[in-house]
Amino acid sequence: MHALTPEQYQRLRRLAEAWTASHLRESKSLSHFNPRLAADALCFQCYRLPEHGEQLVGALVTPVSLWLVMLPAGDTQPMPVAGERCTLSLPSGRYPMEAVALGESLGCWRLVLLDDLADVATRQDASRLAQRLMERVMAPAQQSGETSPHGE
Helix, strand or coil: CCCCCHHHHHHHHHHHHHHHHHHHHHHCCCCCCCCCCCCEEEEEEEEEECCCEEEEEEEEECCCCEEEEEEECCCCCCCCCCCCEEEEEECCEEEEEEEEECCCCCEEEEEEEECCCCCCCCHHHHHHHHHHHHHHHHCCCCCCCCCCCCCC
16 A cells, blocks of 8 residues: 555545535535534545556545545546446445535545434544544455445
8 A cells, every 4th residue: 555645635635625515505404414523535545446447445524424435546537427336346345336526527436334423522533433434444354254334
């Protein structure tokens, strides 16, 4: 595993900003909106996929949910088209992903893993939650018949 480039960190910052610009206003009306949290792209690493090439895979924490996210690692790779579906194969299992648009020029693949973060007390707690999630999805599945964290 190699460190992300400054351009990739910039891409992740834009991802969080795009979520905020496109979803924050409507999210504030939800009963499980958590004003202590902000959109933050966390625990990303480069991952090469045969069908998608080099991708950034990590977690997007928002004031309402926690997503497993995949997006192209470089600016020259095409963004996914909203509504498309694919399967992300990670060491822990296979995850059904859906493409979503976040603004005019940014999109990503996502799987909503938690849709209510109202009980998360701080941004640091959200960061630890994202870290635990990524540790689980990047760890090999156990041989004892255990399914992936998404039940597959």
